[in-house]
Amino acid sequence: MSETLRPSDPSSIAGFRLLRRLGAGGMGVVYLGRTDAGALAAIKVIRGESAGDDDFRARFAREVELARRVDSPWVVSVLDADAEAREPWLATVFVPGPSLAEAVAEHGPLPTSAVRVLGGSLAEALDAVHTAGLVHRDVKPGNVLLALDGPRLIDFGIARAADDTVLTASGVVVGTPGFLAPEQAEGRPASSASDVFALGCVLAYASTGTPPFGTGTPDALLYRTVHDEPELPGMEGESRTLVERCLAKDPDARPTAEEIRLLLAEDAPDDSGTWLPDPVARMVATRSAESLALPGIEPTVVDGPDEQAASDAPAGHPGRRRLLLAGGALLLAAGGTGAAVWASEGDDEEPSGTGGRPVYVLGVHTATDTADVAVSRASERAARLAVAEHNASPKRAYDLKVKVLADRGDVAGARAVAQAFTTDRNVVAVLGPVAEIPMRAAAAVYGEAGLTHVSSTTGQQDYFVTSPRTSFQTGAPHLALGTWIALHALITGQAVPAGIVIDRAGGTIMQDLGTPLVEGWRETVLAEVIPRVVAEQTDDGPKVVRELLAAGVGALVCLAPLDATVRTAKTLAAAGFTGPRWMQPQLYASDFPKQAGAAGEGWFVVTSAVDPSVLKTQKAKDFTAAWRKRYGATPEPYATEAYDSVRMLLAEFARTVPAGARRRPVRAAVAERLAKAKYKGIARTYTFGRYHHYENTSDGWRDETFVHAVQGGRFRQLGSLGDLWLAAQGQS
Incomplete structure (x- = not known):
């Protein structure tokens, strides 16, 4: 889990602004950083005695050079590095998911389908490593990170060129006992076949929840690796046969990484997260947010009359x-915001397209998950009220209709809802999603399609990474x-x-x-x-x-x-x-x-949610009266913020509708306008910051909380x- 920066930490390294600490050890610190363009990176900084050790610097430089030689979507790629800096550093693409070791420890073995996807992707990664003339030498569950679009192989700290004899002299064991090949256990040089043996150990661990040679002291693990047969409880069929081939004592009897890749080619992951079982997919999605909070900024101290x-x-x-x-x-x-939405109550008072006016659709992305039912209902009701008010105007140039689709609070469901809205060309904007995991999953789909969506109940701050143009939040972080x-x-x-x-x-x-x-x-x-x-x-x-x-x-x-x-x-x-x-x-x-x-x-x-029924402003009174007339009660929690979000969306959409209303509006134009909008809502004024989050005025923290x-x-x-x-x- 990440932690906030310490006073002794730098605020930036090269072109990366540092956001959080991801971890620390005897040799240095790993930070979460961000480029000016918004790309996230894991930045390893070498400190202490290691930074002054010439031999260590040489090894670090070699790690950087080797990692840059590998080209695979399943290997974490290098963004930048400086081995000559006073404190050497290496920046790689940030993968926020947990390791395979964490996922299995928390949720148990993976199903066979997920293990096959894991095996195919890691085999492709190792094939790229071996094609580059390298041997990884430390393939283990802790060096495999899980992401929704597939696994990633990390850590080239002890990787070597295949013909490099440094640190591979007879009698020297390099790697992790329990996940290294018999030849490594005996102190002999590692080869590409050694990586395949380790891959077999990883797949056995993912399938059974335990290493194939058990647990215990390093000496015991090394002995079993050399002399004992692996234990593969519950593994059957093709999966067991493949793992047994990988775990052959004789390196020449093992398949190559390329052979494994071709064998499992049909088991490639997509980016929906469906390759993982639901508990692990939820773990990946929630862990993705854990390190992505922007840092606090110290206030400027100004002496003045208020002293x-x-x-x-x-x-x-x-x-x-x-x-x-x-x-x-x-x-x-603060830098982020939040959103809201809910379940369908019918399409009463909505037009069918008669009267010669075109009909555009406002999507409402809700959730059926128990924890989100109330805010989903409030969001749908707010959208229907705002649309009904638009359609009641005799001077309107077009009609609006509400379309409600719900996810189950999961990644796959959120993406499916977003895809349904984006493929419906009549949908001009969307309110929602209502929860953090769906927001992160759906934002990329909406962003790719250029469909503007606003969430009024989410408050995490990293959605802009995958959707920097069309995703907005109107709640407090x-x-x-x-x-x-x-x-x-x-x-x-x-x-x-x-x-x-x-x-x-x-x-x-x-x-x-x-x-x-x-x-x-x-x-x-x-x-x-x-x-x-x-x-x-x-x-x-x-x-x-x-x-x-x-x-x-x-x-x-x-x-x-x-x-x-x-x-x-x-x-x-x-x-x-x-x-x-x-x-x-x-x-x-x-x-x-x-x-x-x-x-x-x-x-x-x-x-940041307000109860408008106790406010004394005319806007709040009018909204409360309209809500009570339509729904027979005072506005529910988060209804006000959802209503404001829809009204703001519709106001900016209206400015994108071509004269004559016969040409279809350009979807992306709504987001371009919304990013610059200033909207006076019922209890607050909405403007958006650089990352499309609700931006408080100077008094916002006081008057709008x-x-x-x-x-x-x-x-x-x-x-x-x-x-x-x-x-x-x-x-x-």
Whole structure:
């Protein structure tokens, strides 16, 4: 898992801006970086004694040169390098997925179809390695990364030219015991056949969940590799035959990588992720987001007239300067946004194309996944209301129709929905998807087709990598919302030691919220914070909460899925805890008040979603009245943001419709206009930043972020952060 940059880390290396730390070891650090064009890279930087070791520098330069010689889509390619720099570095294409070792450890063996795809792709990678005159020498599950479009072979740190005798003298074992060939185990030189043996070990591991020569000490593994037959429980048919051939003790009896590639040529992956079983595909997709949060930027400290105001602020409440600096820092750290959509309620009040006017279609990309049902319904309703208002105008030049398609919260379903919308030439724009995994998967499809889509409920920030022109988000990023919980505590005088529960069952979003929250509590609230992580597939939440209570925390933030948050509420209630409690922002649209019952009373949620029914502006009153008339109730959570997003989309689309309305509008023109648009919505003004994320105004963090509390068994809006700050200062 990635972590934020440290003060000692550089901000950039050559043409790469550094975003996160991906890992560190004795020889250096690996960073996530980004070029000016938005391409992501993994940048290995050599530090410490190794950087001053001439022999090590020579080996590092050789690694760079060898890696550049290999040309294969299944080998991570080199973007740039400098072995002569004061701290040598190597930049390769970033593959955010987990390793094969992690995937099998977490979800068990892969099905036969996935193993065949894995084998064919890795054989093609090794064929390219061998064609370049190289031997990899360390093919193992940890050096195979999984991506939705196929695996990637990494790490040429100990690769050698086939005729290179350096470090291959008799008696020297190079490689990973359990995944190296008998000749390597005996200290003899490695060859291309040795890589094929290792490939057989990898495929056996992927098929059975265990290495073919078991586990144990290196000596035991080396002995078994040389003398024992492999154990392949459960492997049958052609797959077993192929692996057994790869694991032949005699190098000459093994197939070549090219032979394996040709044998498995029909098992090539596509980029939909369907080659992987669903649990692993979800792991790949969620892991893809884990390291892609943009870094925070320190606020500029400006001495001015507000210094005295800060010193005169009442005890327990922040001064104006401190608050504005904190908000400014959060604003700069924020960079993404969010979206919303839902399930079909029928096509009433929508035109059939009669009356001589052309009919254009607004797509609504929703989800049937339980966690996304509420925001999906709100999004569809918002789209239907906006379209009905357009069609009610007697002066309209064209009619609009709503088309709703839903995914299941998965990669394959999201791509299928996006493909259905993009192939329908009547669809001019799309609202959605509603969730992070579908957003990332569908964005590439929409981007390739030039179809503009806006998500109002997603908040991760890397979708622009695959769709830099037509994907937009209108919600606040998770990174900002995490910090704004701390800002709410600061504003309302609740600066007490806090426990923060980060439950990984909620996916990488919990980490996106938790990391800036921990930093914000320490640096802005200026109070002690105790973070605790709950591992996936465990029931350690109540135990962690009890440990935090025993540590004496006065506040608690639970960043977890709904069921775990409900359990936390009941654990706190049973312990008599009455301090301030916050849940993660996505639960604003959830059934938390009902499920938690009395234990949920008083919990806060800080979010960019507004309840327009309590606002006093005419726009909010008109929208609430129109919603109530059509649907018989006040607007649901996230309805306002979805409605604003659709109205903004339709306004920019209208400017692309040719005069006479007989020529078809150009799809890409909507995105070009939207990127420059400024739209005054019901509770906020929308403009987009460089990466098509919602960009707050200077006061956006204050006036466009809302605090809700569970009161009387329902969420009730207390006001914006700005409202609460003024109230704390005794102002109205």
